Amino acid sequence: MGTAVHLCATFNSTSCNPSQGRKCKYVGQSVKALPIRVLSVGKKRSRGLQLMVDEYVDKLKYYCSVEDVQIRPNPRNARDQRAQVDDEDAAVMNLIRSDDWVVMLDEHGLDLGSEQMAELVGDAGNTGASRLSFCIGGPYGHGRNLRERANLSIKLSSLVLNHQIALLVLMEQLYRSWTILRGQKYHH
Template sequence: MGLAVNLCVSFNPTTSTPAQGRKCKYEGQSVRALPIRILSVGKKRSRGLQLMVDEYVDKLRYYCSVEDVQIRPNPRNAREQKAQVDAEDEAMMNLIRSDDWVVMLDERGQDIGSEQMAELVGDAGNTGASRLSFCIGGPYGHGSKMRERANVSIKLSSLVLNHQIALLVLMEQLYRSWTILKGQKYHH
């Protein structure tokens, strides 16, 4: 599958530093709003986190349909780390369709800014895909099948984020992306 470099002209293959201060190429244009599905591996969420996730889901639904799907960590109760990752990988792969545009969140992924995230959302609408799927792995990351399947691999921060924090940052950035795409003022 293609790398992020093939998807967005804003990605620079020689550096992981996002282009600062540049406008999104889709700003103010009509963008095909793909349904968004967020797949995340993790234990039961705290009430506070779930309230914040639900708030962003409500905000995002103004722009596109959003689905928040939780995958149980270590679904086969494996003792080995690799077996755990493989089981989580398989569970996630079973939820991805062949016509999904898959964005994998990974600490080794492309480092992108908010404008580039907006472009990623806009570009995905031009791929012919029927859905945009964002995938957040468990404590040990993603398995080999997900790495092969992903159309794009991004990181949300140079810091390693707990999967629950990554989920919240992703939701906030997707909302911010749509305000950028629509040329609207960002409301907290």
């Protein structure tokens, strides 16, 4: 938990505030590229969304291995929201290893800019973890077990985003993070 506290302190500071003209602390440095896994609870994706996600996965493979994992919402067709969240929580937790660095996407999480997201990716490589896992919840959010297990909770926007839009924004920001870390021009 000490590392999580350190990361929170880093993100709440102004050390990487683009408005001050400062660059991400890792620019020009060698960064350990942890494999990235994105766990997303949700219904079948539209073909258009899947094509865009696949495009970012291909771009990210230049920097690190990426796995896009879809988890079916409400796997046991529970009738009430609490049971549905509990079932989704169990499905997500079954896919997380003890040595994963887990980032939960949540509307109440830390509000990061792109430079800070790049620092998150860079910092994760220094945690001793073997994989960086991002978790996008279903329609009723995350369960208690994931909330307790997550090393960090972030939000992608002050707006509430549906899981498909959140996935696309996350993939784009992960690609942007690596271009920042490598000091490269961002290509659309």
